[in-house]
Amino acid sequence: MKTAITELFGIEHPIIQGGMHYVGFAEMAAAVSNAGGLGTITALTQKTPEDLANEIARCKDMTDKPFAVNITFLPTVNAPDYPAIVKTIIEGGVRVVETAGRNPTQVMPFLKDAGIKVIHKCTSVRHSLKAQEIGCDAVSVDGFECGGHPGEDDVPNMILLPRAADELEIPFVSSGGQADGRSLVASMAMGASGMNMGTRFIATKEAPVHQNVKDAIVAASELDTRLVMRPLRNTERVMTNDAVEELLKKERELGDKLKFEDIIEQVAGVYPRIMKDGDMDAGAWSCGMVVGLINDIPSCQELVDRIMGEANEIITSRLSGSLA
Numbered sequence: 073m074k075t076a077i078t079e080l081f082g083i084e085h086p087i088i089q090g091g092m093h094y095v096g097f098a099e100m101a102a103a104v105s106n107a108g109g110l111g112t113i114t115a116l117t118q119k120t121p122e123d124l125a126n127e128i129a130r131c132k133d134m135t136d137k138p139f140a141v142n143i144t145f146l147p148t149v150n151a152p153d154y155p156a157i158v159k160t161i162i163e164g165g166v167r168v169v170e171t172a173g174r175n176p177t178q179v180m181p182f183l184k185d186a187g188i189k190v191i192h193k194c195t196s197v198r199h200s201l202k203a204q205e206i207g208c209d210a211v212s213v214d215g216f217e218c219g220g221h222p223g224e225d226d227v228p229n230m231i232l233l234p235r236a237a238d239e240l241e242i243p244f245v246s247s248g249g250q251a252d253g254r255s256l257v258a259s260m261a262m263g264a265s266g267m268n269m270g271t272r273f274i275a276t277k278e279a280p281v282h283q284n285v286k287d288a289i290v291a292a293s294e295l296d297t298r299l300v301m302r303p304l305r306n307t308e309r310v311m312t313n314d315a316v317e318e319l320l321k322k323e324r325e326l327g328d329k330l331k332f333e334d335i336i337e338q339v340a341g342v343y344p345r346i347m348k349d350g351d352m353d354a355g356a357w358s359c360g361m362v363v364g365l366i367n368d369i370p371s372c373q374e375l376v377d378r379i380m381g382e383a384n385e386i387i388t389s390r391l392s393g394s395l396a
């Protein structure tokens with residue numbers, strides 16, 4: 073399949089693995105890129121710019137295909153050292169950056185001067201248009217279904233993607249709720265040039281996370297995610313567990329008096345305990361509604377090949393066969 077996204081990033085298939093905290097290590101990114109998609113290292117999971125440089129170098133040892141680095145702009149007072157992260161990415165010879173959180177205005181000149189392609193992930197048409205205006209090469213349009221931060225507009229991809237298609241001039245991929253060949257063909261029917269997946273890629277053989285995380289994804293249904301931190305306007309879609317139910321109880325009890333400090337135990341620093349140690353009740357971890365469509369743990373190559381095979385079959389047989 074040849075689309076604006078495969079051409080832009082020099083990849084074989086229009087499938088991207090979005091940045092994921094404590095999942096987006098070199099092993100994950102390289103496995104997706106070697107399977108013909110675009111894998112992504114998550115910059116903020118690395119404690120220092122030196123660690124990030126090392127992670128980029130490790131990824132280059134594992135693949136000679138293009139891969140991306142995700143820079144997430146967090147709503148935090150103690151901002152990470154973004155200039156140092158950008159410098160490390162440029163010096164590491166990375167060709168693609170995925171930005172998210174806030175728009176990347178502050179880093180665009182540096183990335184563009186280095187010839188890096190930028191795909192910005194956002195959750196609305198207005199943010200997509202802003203990304204286009206500031207010179208992003210593509211957008212990842214993240215619907216309400218998505219794992220992680222769906223924003224506050226609550227527009228699912230069935231509406232958001234055609235709205236983006238009507239307004240955007242730069243290419244975009246669907247993000248949130250994507251799992252298989254049906255997702256890819258549906259996204260493309262709505263105007264996307266490919267798809268971005270998070271949750272689906274965690275349940276793969278190569279994902280460098282504890283087996284408990286993969287098993288939890290396979291066991292869960294589409295009813296098992298919750299939205300947390302909505303009262304703080306920092307909504308996150310997570311897998312439900314004891315800690316999340318406790319967090320939601322606090323949200324109900326405190327109402328608009330809720331502060332971040334009230335829920336710190338359930339959200340701060342929990343990722344290593346979940347992703348590395350497999351302590352599945354340690355706290356809130358991002359997970360999309362798409363868990364309801366995930367029933368196995370294939371290799372990235374098997375997953376990508378299956379998606380492309382299904383997409384091919386749907387387009388050439390099921391859809392064309394239904395034309396009268």
Ligand SMILES: Cc1cc2nc3c(=O)[nH]c(=O)nc-3n(C[C@H](O)[C@H](O)[C@H](O)COP(=O)(O)O)c2cc1C
Binds near residue numbers: 171193
């Ligand atoms: C465990 C997990 C961690 C994530 N961490 C980040 C992150 O650090 N930065 C980011 O931009 N997106 C993050 N995301 C969002 C994904 O990149 C992607 O946009 C999202 O998962 C798409 O929705 P899906 O899970 O339905 O495929 C995360 C998602 C998951 C599931």
